[in-house]
Amino acid sequence: MKAFVIGFVMFLIGTALTDIASECNLAGFYMELGCTPIPNADNSTKCPDAFTCPDLHPDPSMCYYRGVPYRDRTMIPQNMIKNPCSLACQCSVSGKPRFDCAAVDCVETFDTDLQQQCINTYELGSCCSSGTVCGKDAIASLKTCEVDGQTYREGESFEPKNSRKTCVCTAQWNGTLDDPKNCRDINCGIEIHYQDKLFQNCAPIFLGSDAFCPIAFTCPTNTSKVIRGLNLRAVSAECVFGNVTLSVGDEVTVDEKCTKCKCNVPPFVSCTKKNSCNE
Structure with a gap:
C-alpha cells in the first residue's frame, strides 16, 4: 500500500510538472535542463516566478549532458540521448566545451516529387520518416486521427497545440496524449546543441511568442x-x-535584429525574435 501511495504521489507530481511545462512561459526550457520551479510568493498563479538550476558546468574542461560529465573526444551513449535527431554526439573542449554531432539529412526534406504522390510515415522515436504510403487508394484506406481541427493519416506525425509533445497517428489513437505508444515529450536537445552558450550564460532566443525550443542563443x-x-x-x-546580473523587468540590448531580451523568469535572460522586422 505504501509503495502504491508513493507511486501515486510521484504520478501527480509528474502530471503537475507536465502541465507547468506546457502552460507556463519558459518552463519547458528550464525543466529540460533539470531546473526546479520556485512557486510565486502569493500563489496567484501556478506558473513559477523563477527556477533554481543545477551547476551545468562544474568543471569547464568537461562537457555535461543531464548531469553526466564527458571528457574531450568522448561520446554520449546513444541510448542516453533524449533527442532522436542528435546522433553520434562527441564532446570537444578545444576552447569552450561543446558537443559535435553527426549531420542528419532526412530524405523527405528534399524529395518534393515524392511528397506530392505519397505520405511519409513515422515511428515515435525516429528523427526521419521510416516509410511511405503511395497511391490514392492506399492512402484513403489508412485510419485517421482528428487533432486540433486537422486530419492526420495513420503513420503521420504531429505536435498537438500547447502540449510539448510529438505524436504519431495510429490505428489505436483515442486522443490521449499521455499514451506512450502514441506520444512522447519533445526534447529540444538544448544541452547538446548549445553547450558552449550555456557555459557562457548566454540568452536563449525564441521565435515570436513561442517560448518552446530556442532557435538560437545570443551572447554578451x-x-x-x-x-x-x-x-x-x-x-x-x-x-x-x-x-x-539583472533583476526581473530589466532588459538588455543585443546585436541580433528584431530581437528583444529581458529578465522575465530567472535565472536566464530570454529573448523574443519577431517573425518579421515589420511587426
Whole structure:
C-alpha cells in the first residue's frame, strides 16, 4: 500500500510538472535542463516566478549532458540521448566545451516529387520518416486521427497545440496524449546543441511568442547594454547574462535584429525574435 501511495504521489507530481511545462512561459526550457520551479510568493498563479538550476558546468574542461560529465573526444551513449535527431554526439573542449554531432539529412526534406504522390510515415522515436504510403487508394484506406481541427493519416506525425509533445497517428489513437505508444515529450536537445552558450550564460532566443525550443542563443558583446526596468512582481531571484546580473523587468540590448531580451523568469535572460522586422 505504501509503495502504491508513493507511486501515486510521484504520478501527480509528474502530471503537475507536465502541465507547468506546457502552460507556463519558459518552463519547458528550464525543466529540460533539470531546473526546479520556485512557486510565486502569493500563489496567484501556478506558473513559477523563477527556477533554481543545477551547476551545468562544474568543471569547464568537461562537457555535461543531464548531469553526466564527458571528457574531450568522448561520446554520449546513444541510448542516453533524449533527442532522436542528435546522433553520434562527441564532446570537444578545444576552447569552450561543446558537443559535435553527426549531420542528419532526412530524405523527405528534399524529395518534393515524392511528397506530392505519397505520405511519409513515422515511428515515435525516429528523427526521419521510416516509410511511405503511395497511391490514392492506399492512402484513403489508412485510419485517421482528428487533432486540433486537422486530419492526420495513420503513420503521420504531429505536435498537438500547447502540449510539448510529438505524436504519431495510429490505428489505436483515442486522443490521449499521455499514451506512450502514441506520444512522447519533445526534447529540444538544448544541452547538446548549445553547450558552449550555456557555459557562457548566454540568452536563449525564441521565435515570436513561442517560448518552446530556442532557435538560437545570443551572447554578451561590447555593445550590450542593460536597461533597468520595474520589478512589478517583486521577484527576488535574478538573471545572469554573461557576467552581468539583472533583476526581473530589466532588459538588455543585443546585436541580433528584431530581437528583444529581458529578465522575465530567472535565472536566464530570454529573448523574443519577431517573425518579421515589420511587426
